[in-house]
Amino acid sequence: MASMIFTDCSPSTTAARLLPFSHSRLRSNCSSFFIRRLVGPHHVGTTSLRATLGVHSSSSSSHVIKATMSTEASAKIIDGKAVAKQIRDEITAEVSRMKDAIGVVPGLAVILVGDRKDSATYVRNKKKACDSVGINSFEVHLPEDSSEHEVLKFISGFNDDPSIHGILVQLPLPSHMNEQNVLNAVSLEKDVDGFHPLNIGRLAMRGREPLFVPCTPKGCIELLHRYDIDIKGKKAVVIGRSNIVGMPAALLLQREDATISIVHSRTKNPEKITKQADIIISAVGQPNMVRGSWIKPGAVIIDVGINPVEDAKSPRGYRLVGDVCYEEACQVASAITPVPGGVGPMTIAMLLSNTVSSAKRAHNFQ
Amino acid sequence: MASMIFTDCSPSTTAARLLPFSHSRLRSNCSSFFIRRLVGPHHVGTTSLRATLGVHSSSSSSHVIKATMSTEASAKIIDGKAVAKQIRDEITAEVSRMKDAIGVVPGLAVILVGDRKDSATYVRNKKKACDSVGINSFEVHLPEDSSEHEVLKFISGFNDDPSIHGILVQLPLPSHMNEQNVLNAVSLEKDVDGFHPLNIGRLAMRGREPLFVPCTPKGCIELLHRYDIDIKGKKAVVIGRSNIVGMPAALLLQREDATISIVHSRTKNPEKITKQADIIISAVGQPNMVRGSWIKPGAVIIDVGINPVEDAKSPRGYRLVGDVCYEEACQVASAITPVPGGVGPMTIAMLLSNTVSSAKRAHNFQ
Structure with missing residues (x-):
């Protein structure tokens, strides 16, 4: 599969790099990439989301979003930014309800160790997100040469602190620390990352419930749910088998009765296997690896x-691209x-x- | 898939039930089923196994068995009885070496609760197997109406007993007991069944090692190893997703770099997916469900x-049959x-x- 890495997947050799589209426009509507007609960005607030994607106002499940087909032969856009906003609004309300009812926030x-800029950005974003929904955030920033003992x-x-309901150790840790030791030290009840092997084991086992599900794969499934995309009985292919995304994503899909590969x-022949999928989750970190020819018409x-x-x-x-060749995929997939x-x-x-769930569980708050 | 249960899979409606083959002959050579020529049973001792299956005497790995193709167009028989005997012989030697070196057995x-005849038989067989290799076995037989507390x-x-290196609770337990509570009480270091979610989690995660692997799926992979069947890069289909066989079997195959479904x-269309497999592990408990038409020529x-x-x-x-229609499969598969x-x-x-490994780990004996 290593030979299938592409940094550009456009049909013409000049396409992606030479087209004068700004970053936000590039991802606004994939078919526009080919027909050269610009449309507005889909990353809009809840109100526009309802107008654009046709939120089920009559649905029994109020959070289900039904994307309407474009008049062009292009995939529906699964708008994670809008869904995440919707979820953060729900969490804000829940945090407020909890505080009012039992006085718990x-x-x-x-915990951040060292001076990696990307890690510092992630931590800052997490803090901002906590602030925006009313969750208290606590940050410890330790120097690169701290000992494992200090982190522990x-x-x-x-x-031991009852005001803390989730503990997150920003990875990667400096190389002189044993990541497994550090992660294992986090109390199972506060492992909001869901990376503890006991949580993974429960996720794998029928009839068991993990305390937490790892955030990224949980987010993938949540997107499918919010867009009312059937999982049960569908053939799902997960590309990548990492501990933090691919493997738990496959376990989650299987819990929802998908047939996973x-x-x-x-x-061998990853494209042949992928092409059978009704649902593809790709998490390999290879730009534009999944081409249009890998995708079954109508796949999500x-x-x-x-x-x-x-x-x-x-x-x-530079710009950011996914594992999937977006403009090609848009011509084949039903949603992306x-x-x-x-x-x-x-x-x-x-x-x-996960942090709110943990607090609710700790205080037996429904 | 429920509609695909068969108790008989012969091409003629009369075949399996009317043919005057004894039980042991039925499984001696699958093509004999069709050509009506009886051959001797393959369940033979190590010496005959070498003659019949052509053990690699020159192999760098002394325990690899290479099955030679029959002159008939039939699958090689993967003789679990012979391999298990070989493994028990190896364990006998290992137990003896450990006893001589450090005096530990x-x-x-x-632990058996209740009077189920099948459970009693399983426990008796386990005890006999322990005796045959020199492992000490301890049995507790509690009445059906015992409390969960007594079992715990x-x-x-x-x-707490240092002379015990493995603890096995025979399932199923009486319905008034919480199986999960009971199994979770077994010390992780003595969970020779490998069913603890922490073990399963480690099995699922790359870079982690379970203390024990569940016995039946471990046995499946061991058979592939001993018959020198490549797993890496192969397409493997596991039929069934139980906690004790299907799910851990899939995790094990993935650890060995198979592409699993x-x-x-x-x-939907289980036969279509199964037919793509180079390796099929079936663990559903549906007699003769997997027909010849589900199997890719040459699959294992x-x-x-x-x-x-x-x-x-x-x-x-009655007689015992597998999930796979044996006589049909023998015409298509390369080994079965x-x-x-x-x-x-x-x-x-x-x-x-697993019990010997546990004892070696407890006493840091290589």
Whole structure:
């Protein structure tokens, strides 16, 4: 599969890099890429979302969003940014209800070690997201040369602190620390990342319930639910088998009665297997690997990849693309998440959701 | 898939029930079923196994068995009984070496509650198997109306007893007990069944190692190894997603770099998916469900099902068949486990293996 990495997937060799579309326009409507007609971005607030995507006002499940088909032969856009906003609004209401009823405010502690810029950005975004929904956030920032023992001491303190309901250790840790030791130290009841093997084991087992489900795969499934996409009995292919996305995504799909296949770096003919899928979740980190020819007409695509590729036309000199060749996929799939603005915003929304669930469980609040 | 249950899969309606073959002959050579030529049973001792299946005497891995193709167009028989015997011989030597070196004898405790005849038989067989390899076995037999508390008390005692290295609670438990509570009480270090969710989680996760792997799926993979059947890069289909066989079998195959698909009761077109497999592991308990038409020519089949079907010609009035229609499969597959005599004997061999591994780990004995 390694030989199938592409940084550009346009049918013409000049396409993606030479078209004078801004980043946000590139992902606004995939067919516009080919027919050269610009439409507005789909990353809109709840009101526009309802107008654009036709929210079921009569649905028994009020949060189900039904995307309407475009008049063009293009895929529906699964708008993760809008759904994440909707979820954050729901969480805000829930946090407020909890505070009013029992005086408890959910709390999330984040431990950051070292000075990686990307990690610092992630942590800052998590803090901002907590603030926006009313969750208390606590941050510990330790220097790169801290000892594992120091990190463990902070975890232990947070484990014992009843005002903390979720503990998150920002990865990667400096190489002198044993990641497994550190993650295992987080109390199972506060493992809002859902990475503890006991949580994964419960996720894999029928009749068992994990305390937490890892945020990114949970966000993928939530998108399918909110767009009212059937999973039961469908053939789902997960591309990638990482501990944090691919593997738990496959387990989640199986819990919902999909028939799963898992494609990975050792898979022969990944395109042939992928082409059988009604639902594709791709999480490999290979830009534009999944081509249009890999996709069954009408398939639903959840693209977890967020890959920077060179783009001289972008002010930053690069742009972000998914694992799936978006413009090709749009011509074949029935629905697809854009990158960015698809799964990305869902991950933090699910982290907030897990933190609130944890606080509710700790205080037996329904 | 429920509509696809067959108790008989012969091409003629009269075949399986009317042919005057004894039980053991039925599974001796599948093509004989059609050409009406009887050959001797393949369930032979190690010496004959070498002659029949051509053990690699020059192989760098001394335990690899290479099955030679029959001159007839029939599948190789994967002889679980012979392999299990070979493994028990290896375990006998290992137990003896450990006793001589450090004076420790591995110990397995089995807890049986109630009077189910099948459970009593299983427990008796486990005890006999322990005796045959020199493992100490301890049995507790509690009456049907025992309390959960009493069972937990025994588990606690075994957890604390350094002469016990494996604890096995025979399932099913009486309905008034919470199976999950009871199984969770078994110390992780003595969970030789490998059913603890922490073990399953580690099995699912890359870079983690379970302390124990569940015995039946471990036995399936061991058969593939001992017959030198490549797994890496192969397409494997697991039929059934139970906690004790199907799900862990899929996780094990994935750990060995197979591309897995999991077929279950909600799968549409199970035959179409199954037919793509290079390796099929079936564990659904549906007699003869997998027909010849489900199997890709040359596939390898591991049949975990042990299903009794009526057979007036058998002295017992029934005979045991697998999930796979054996006589049809033999015409298509390259290798297949018979039922009985395939996976069945491997389960107890793996239990003994897990018990010895546990004792070695407890005493840091290499």
